Amino acid sequence: MSSVIEVKNLRKEFGKAVAVDGITFSVEEGTITGLLGPNGAGKTTTIQMLLDIITPTSGEVFVLGKHLREHREEILGQINFSSPYVSLPLNLKVIENLLTFARLYGVKNPRKKIEELAKFFEITDLLPKRTVTLSTGQITRVNLTKAMLNDPKLLLLDEPTASLDPDIADKTRKLLKQIQKERGITILYTSHNMAEIEELCERIIFLQKGRIVDDGTPQELVQKYGRKDLNEVFLHIARDNTR
């Protein structure tokens, strides 16, 4: 298995505050890796550096074997991103939004691709509707559809099930597992829902105060810390002020 993401001594300072403190990690192809940590741990900053939305203070990022800043457009054309905190233009119809992004990613036969993905994510009947009329769960499925338009090799998901009810969140996770299994996509996933992380992720990287404090499978971490579940491991790490 090759590394889809390789991060070396990645550091990000905002003035005197150090958001990411020289982290090094890699993410193997075809895996789902969880990036966890309390608020302010550096998760979103790390993801945004992987997307070249934020410029690192120092360190290097390689995605799909290539240096991110030197091969930016090439890499971004092969990865995608979804977050409930980033929206699509609400006045456009769903199909218009998806066509825009299909064209931005240079998708051949965009309408055919959208039809295929719409069937998979069960949003075919939503395509002619204005995005503003959709429920939160429907918008999540549209965002995931948009994230899959370019058949990405890497998917970065920033709390994709935040603000979803348990039923829709469960359906979303099943869809993600299905995508990952059928298409072999690598997923880097952040969430505050530990049960969800345990269900989905094969590996977890724990961040706290900008540093990687632990790294392993959910089962390894639960055993290592002698806790009942990942939630208790999270609380132990998050509250351990000696780190």
Added chain:
Amino acid sequence: MNALLIRHLYLYRRSLPRIMDVFYWPVMDILVWGFFSTYLEKTSMTGFNAVSVLLGAMIFWDLLNQSQKAVSVAFLEDIWEKNLINIFVAPVRVSEFLGATVLIGLVRIALVSVVLGGLAFLFYHFNIFVLGLYLIPFVANLLLFGWILGIFTTGIILRYGTQAQILAFGFIFIIQPFSAVFYPISALPGALQKVAFFLPSSHVFEGLRAVLLGHAFPAGPLFLASFINIAYLLLALLFFMAMFRRAKIKGLLQKLD
């Protein structure tokens, strides 16, 4: 009611749009109409076709305004919709992003020209196309200057976030008094005439007035306007790229809204 009043006062202290409403617009109005009134007072009205000169100026001013807004409002719309991150995680270059906003500016100008030109002809029998082929260099220079101002204001919004968004609608009015839109540059005080010299728009409006009043086509001033525009375009692009780089270093792209 007292609590709400105090809240409004707190907001006024920190809100550029509110401050502009109180001071900026009234000041711009008084400058423009003050200079215009002074000009009228000193001008013989014999042979002065007020309709064509004023309407022509108003239409061209709107082209400049629309051209600027096309760039900066397009950027703002992505911010308001919280869609900017989606755009920049796609394989989109900044040049392509700006290029698209400039092209939509062309579409806006075309539509505005048709509407304003049509209404001016319908109600006032003023035909903007009486300028003939001279329209092309006038409009091209105004378009370009509008884009330059749009790129510059977008750079400011990148730097200061949405508290600066009022500039997308208001910044162009800071040049209006000095662009000699409704009166000649000579109507301005001496020191302000020097400011007008460095604005491509003032040379365009002077030239437009000259042609509408039957004088020779002002090739020299239009060439100067083009030269100044090219210089400003390079500066605006450098400024925008610097602000974009800064926004990425400071992590501002996700915080603009």
